[in-house]
Amino acid sequence: MGPALDRRLGASPLGNRQLGQSFWPDLGNLLSAVTRAMWITLLNLFRKPVTVHYPDVKRVYPDRFRGVLALTYDKETAEENCIGCRLCEYICPPQVIKVEMLKTEKRNFAKTFTLELYACEFCELCVQVCPTDAIIMMKSFDLATGDRRELLLDKDRLHTIGLQFDPSWATGNGLRDMQTPPKAPAAEHAKPAAEPAKPAPEQVKAEGKAAKVEGNAE
Amino acid sequence: MDIESRQVLEMGYGGAERITMNMGPQHPSSHGVFRAILTLEGETVIAIDAVIGYLHRCHEKLGESLTYTQYPSIASKTDYVAAMTSELAYVRAAETIGKIDVPRRAQYVRVIAAELQRVASHCVWLGTWCLDMGGALGGGATVFLYCIREREDVLDLFEALTGARLLYGLHQVGGVRYDIPAGWGQQVRATVDKIDRRIDEFEEMLESNAFFMARTQGVGVASRELAQEVGISGPLLRGSGVNYDIRRAEPYSSYGDFDFKVPVETAGDCFARYRVRMVEFRESIKIVRQALDGLPEGPISSRPGVKSVGQVRIPKGEAYARVEGARGEVGCYLIADGGAKPYRMKWRGASFSNLAILPHIIPGHKVADVVAIMGSVDPVFGEVDR
Amino acid sequence: MPSAIYSFIVGFIVLNAIIGMVTYVTLLERKFAARMQSRIGPYRVGPHGLLQPIADALKLMMKEDIVPRLADRRVYNLAPVVFLIPCMLIFATLPFAPGLGVADLNIGILFFLAVSAMEIVGLFMGGWGSNNKYALLSVMRAVNQIISYDLPFVFAAMVPVLLTGSLKLSDIAAAQPDVLHWFVFYPVIGQLAFVAYIVATLAAENRVPFDILEAESELVAGFRVEYSGMKFALIQLGEYAHVIATSFLGALLFLGAWDGPGSGSSATLGVFYFLLKAMFVFLLVTWIRWSFVRIRVDQILAISWKLLLPATLVLLMATAVVVAWNGPSLG
Numbered sequence: 033m034g035p036a037l038d039r040r041l042g043a044s045p046l047g048n049r050q051l052g053q054s055f056w057p058d059l060g061n062l063l064s065a066v067t068r069a070m071w072i073t074l075l076n077l078f079r080k081p082v083t084v085h086y087p088d089v090k091r092v093y094p095d096r097f098r099g100v101l102a103l104t105y106d107k108e109t110a111e112e113n114c115i116g117c118r119l120c121e122y123i124c125p126p127q128v129i130k131v132e133m134l135k136t137e138k139r140n141f142a143k144t145f146t147l148e149l150y151a152c153e154f155c156e157l158c159v160q161v162c163p164t165d166a167i168i169m170m171k172s173f174d175l176a177t178g179d180r181r182e183l184l185l186d187k188d189r190l191h192t193i194g195l196q197f198d199p200s201w202a203t204g205n206g207l208r209d210m211q212t213p214p215k216a217p218a219a220e221h222a223k224p225a226a227e228p229a230k231p232a233p234e235q236v237k238a239e240g241k242a243a244k245v246e247g248n249a250e
Numbered sequence: 251m252d253i254e255s256r257q258v259l260e261m262g263y264g265g266a267e268r269i270t271m272n273m274g275p276q277h278p279s280s281h282g283v284f285r286a287i288l289t290l291e292g293e294t295v296i297a298i299d300a301v302i303g304y305l306h307r308c309h310e311k312l313g314e315s316l317t318y319t320q321y322p323s324i325a326s327k328t329d330y331v332a333a334m335t336s337e338l339a340y341v342r343a344a345e346t347i348g349k350i351d352v353p354r355r356a357q358y359v360r361v362i363a364a365e366l367q368r369v370a371s372h373c374v375w376l377g378t379w380c381l382d383m384g385g386a387l388g389g390g391a392t393v394f395l396y397c398i399r400e401r402e403d404v405l406d407l408f409e410a411l412t413g414a415r416l417l418y419g420l421h422q423v424g425g426v427r428y429d430i431p432a433g434w435g436q437q438v439r440a441t442v443d444k445i446d447r448r449i450d451e452f453e454e455m456l457e458s459n460a461f462f463m464a465r466t467q468g469v470g471v472a473s474r475e476l477a478q479e480v481g482i483s484g485p486l487l488r489g490s491g492v493n494y495d496i497r498r499a500e501p502y503s504s505y506g507d508f509d510f511k512v513p514v515e516t517a518g519d520c521f522a523r524y525r526v527r528m529v530e531f532r533e534s535i536k537i538v539r540q541a542l543d544g545l546p547e548g549p550i551s552s553r554p555g556v557k558s559v560g561q562v563r564i565p566k567g568e569a570y571a572r573v574e575g576a577r578g579e580v581g582c583y584l585i586a587d588g589g590a591k592p593y594r595m596k597w598r599g600a601s602f603s604n605l606a607i608l609p610h611i612i613p614g615h616k617v618a619d620v621v622a623i624m625g626s627v628d629p630v631f632g633e634v635d636r
Numbered sequence: 637m638p639s640a641i642y643s644f645i646v647g648f649i650v651l652n653a654i655i656g657m658v659t660y661v662t663l664l665e666r667k668f669a670a671r672m673q674s675r676i677g678p679y680r681v682g683p684h685g686l687l688q689p690i691a692d693a694l695k696l697m698m699k700e701d702i703v704p705r706l707a708d709r710r711v712y713n714l715a716p717v718v719f720l721i722p723c724m725l726i727f728a729t730l731p732f733a734p735g736l737g738v739a740d741l742n743i744g745i746l747f748f749l750a751v752s753a754m755e756i757v758g759l760f761m762g763g764w765g766s767n768n769k770y771a772l773l774s775v776m777r778a779v780n781q782i783i784s785y786d787l788p789f790v791f792a793a794m795v796p797v798l799l800t801g802s803l804k805l806s807d808i809a810a811a812q813p814d815v816l817h818w819f820v821f822y823p824v825i826g827q828l829a830f831v832a833y834i835v836a837t838l839a840a841e842n843r844v845p846f847d848i849l850e851a852e853s854e855l856v857a858g859f860r861v862e863y864s865g866m867k868f869a870l871i872q873l874g875e876y877a878h879v880i881a882t883s884f885l886g887a888l889l890f891l892g893a894w895d896g897p898g899s900g901s902s903a904t905l906g907v908f909y910f911l912l913k914a915m916f917v918f919l920l921v922t923w924i925r926w927s928f929v930r931i932r933v934d935q936i937l938a939i940s941w942k943l944l945l946p947a948t949l950v951l952l953m954a955t956a957v958v959v960a961w962n963g964p965s966l967g
Contacts, residue, residue, distance in 0.1 A: 059943065061460040066924070068458040072451055073392060073672045073927040082399055082674045094406075095431065098413035123559040125320040155323035155419045160427075160556050169413070200413065208555030210429050211422070213353065271769050293773075293933065384929035392926050395673040461931045617773070618932045 102194030113166035120158035282631030313595030323419035342571035356425035371576035379625035425551025484578025489523035599633035712765030719758025744805035774858030785839035791948035809893035887913035
């Protein structure tokens with residue numbers, strides 16, 4: 033149901049209701065305005081309110097909910113997943129993550145891992161790049177506090193959060209698997225390569241001078 | 251001669267006492283932080299001087315310091331009410347320079363997201379406009395809460411898709427980051443059907459209301475010539491009789507596959523712009539249904555998932571990519587130099603250009619009309635100030 | 637002497653009752669409005685929000701009272717009081733049950749209408765004394781509006797007076813002994829007069845759609861913009877008291893005052909019915925308030941002078957003709 037698009041100047045599909053024409057039409061318009069608008073409000077008076085009685089009742093969060101961040105342990109070996117590679121530190125747009133690596137003979141760990149949750153954007157890019165699925169997001173945002181320093185999460189706190197709430201669906205490998213196109217080349221796919229595509233130097237030379245390109249159909 | 255003196259002479263006001271009133275940056279209906287210095291004669295506005303810049307956050311400089319993998323999440327924050335539009339403009343610019351194809355499934359997901367985003371953004375527009383006109387403690391608040399109630403359902407859809415409700419980070423160079431979860435299609439259809447019915451209610455409540463019509467018809471008329479000269483875009487332009495929609499003029503992201511009407515009204519007043527947006531609600535819903543029906547299988551990105559911050563490198567080139575946002579033409583002009591970060595990035599904010607029409611259409615109206623006109627122009631100051 | 641003490645005590649009780657009622661009427665309005673907007677109103681403070689008005693009152697009492705430096709201090713400080721006094725005074729003439737009222741004047745309704753129009757003085761003092769352009773602009777519009785709508789208000793209220801033949805409020809109430817005789821059910825004239833009364837009430841109290849006085853989205857609380865703390869509370873008190881007083885008057889004039897099943901025998905039941913009907917009128921006004929957008933000031937004035945005034949004038953004359961034909965209910 034939609035009104036016809038070609039209509040006279042300023043006319044409405046529900047009739048031309050104007051004020052200031054003359055007495056009886058004005059009166060009629062006023063009365064009809066009153067009854068119609070009041071009818072809609074009366075209807076809503078008897079609809080159930082949409083209020084969710086938080087915090088007594090909590091909403092069901094969807095699988096992919098981006099909540100607070102946490103560090104995880106490996107399921108089999110109960111070791112920390114984080115290898116201190118600092119990829120998350122580099123990709124974070126507001127630069128809230130700071131990591132120091134600790135090298136041991138077998139594998140690397142994170143010596144310190146701080147995350148400033150008060151400046152975090154919850155963009156999930158750190159989760160996206162993590163090679164070991166160490167950092168993930170939880171299905172909860174409930175960390176409100178009166179002191180900002182409590183939101184400067186250190187490694188222990190991040191691990192505690194990881195055990196406290198339900199994890200969200202997204203992990204680094206999961207996201208990358210979802211996004212990476214399959215290896216078999218097909219007509220529509222562009223570059224199915226697995227390694228990051230660097231622009232070949234020949235391509236840059238072939239471009240020559242910068243050419244102004246308008247946005248066109250892809 | 252400054253604009254105030256010129257308008258005073260043009261309108262023939264002479265000698266009566268004039269006061270300068272400030273609709274300051276803190277105001278319930280300035281749609282964000284916006285300062286309008288009004289010169290009044292009695293109740294009539296003679297001149298308006300707009301002061302912006304209260305929300306400037308150096309997006310263009312951020313664009314130079316963040317890489318192509320990091321910036322799409324930040325791009326949301328320019329137009330935070332219709333966030334995915336800005337992301338789309340940025341990634342399209344990068345893809346145009348780098349000649350990167352986007353798989354068809356990703357294009358359809360982008361279209362669904364953009365149109366749902368338009369529905370949500372217009373909900374905010376309608377709610378806040380009626381709020382401005384009716385008062386926070388009056389009928390305006392009622393329409394506002396109804397619109398927000400519908401918008402919450404659309405945000406639930408986005409939450410199921412991306413995990414976030416307001417600022418998404420859905421797009422990446424080469425496609426989208428998230429694929430459609432199971433059951434999302436049904437959820438979308440149910441929500442969209444419900445919103446379709448509720449829009450009928452809103453139209454009924456507003457258009458049969460003589461008060462609403464009296465406040466919007468004939469108010470803030472922008473003629474066709476003025477609209478084209480000043481450089482506005484979007485529903486403002488289409489409300490003044492110019493049939494221009496980027497989705498039709500230069501179809502991007504598979505918009506050519508869909509069948510939808512572009513509403514155009516000739517009156518140029520607030521009511522015409524309102525009608526344009528109400529029809530856009532319905533057309534967006536139509537597009538979403540078509541996209542869901544025809545959703546192709548395939549990958550959601552033509553590039554592998556982001557593994558490191560400098561992964562995406564765009565060769566030298568420049569491009570200007572524009573999309574039809576809820577407010578008008580959102581454009582991103584990108585100069586790439588072969589590295590992981592752009593050399594320069596410029597945003598063309600739709601609201602920034604749309605605000606230019608205010609000094610032309612407001613003088614001559616009463617103070618009460620200023621809020622009605624500003625609401626129908628629908629600025630979002632994240633886009634204006636960037 | 638005893639009668640003076642008696643009147644003092646009665647007046648004291650009525651005044652306190654009004655204040656108590658005003659605070660709880662704000663809660664009623666908030667919950668009613670919330671339900672119309674798909675939400676719940678105040679819920680947490682006390683069971684279902686019943687202690688919310690008390691919390692609000694305490695908050696307003698504890699707020700800092702800021703007076704702008706350039707404000708005209710005497711005018712600024714007196715304005716809430718000058719606004720409040722007429723709003724409280726009109727309750728004096730309302731009879732809550734046969735014989736139960738502070739002062740049942742012979743010119744009851746005339747006193748009511750005249751005194752309720754005096755609040756404009758308080759309004760204007762507030763707007764002027766604030767030394768604020770928003771306040772001044774809003775108050776000038778408000779004076780314009782209230783003056784324009786007082787005439788239709790008076791004419792609409794005169795219809796039951798004509799039908800009764802007396803200005804005394806208890807007489808008007810007594811002229812509606814049972815449901816069929818309620819003036820709102822009087823063929824044609826009663827309904828039209830009731831509708832005109834409601835519209836004029838909305839305008840006389842600056843309620844949406846006629847609330848250009850406060851116009852929250854344009855003028856940010858209008859003449860109240862510079863008031864805080866207890867002075868703001870007094871202004872709110874005055875406004876809501878006025879709304880309730882006109883609701884009571886509407887119930888008395890049109891809905892039969894204290895008439896209802898069993899009210900002939902028991903006076904408390906009569907008071908209860910009166911209260912119920914006043915609340916009905918109040919909810920009607922509230923329902924309209926939460927359904928409409930505001931109209932511009934020149935359109936408001938156009939409606940008043942070009943529409944409502946001629947309509948109520950014609951109505952009054954028609955009533956006069958009917959009364960001359962049938963004769964009044966009382967001598």
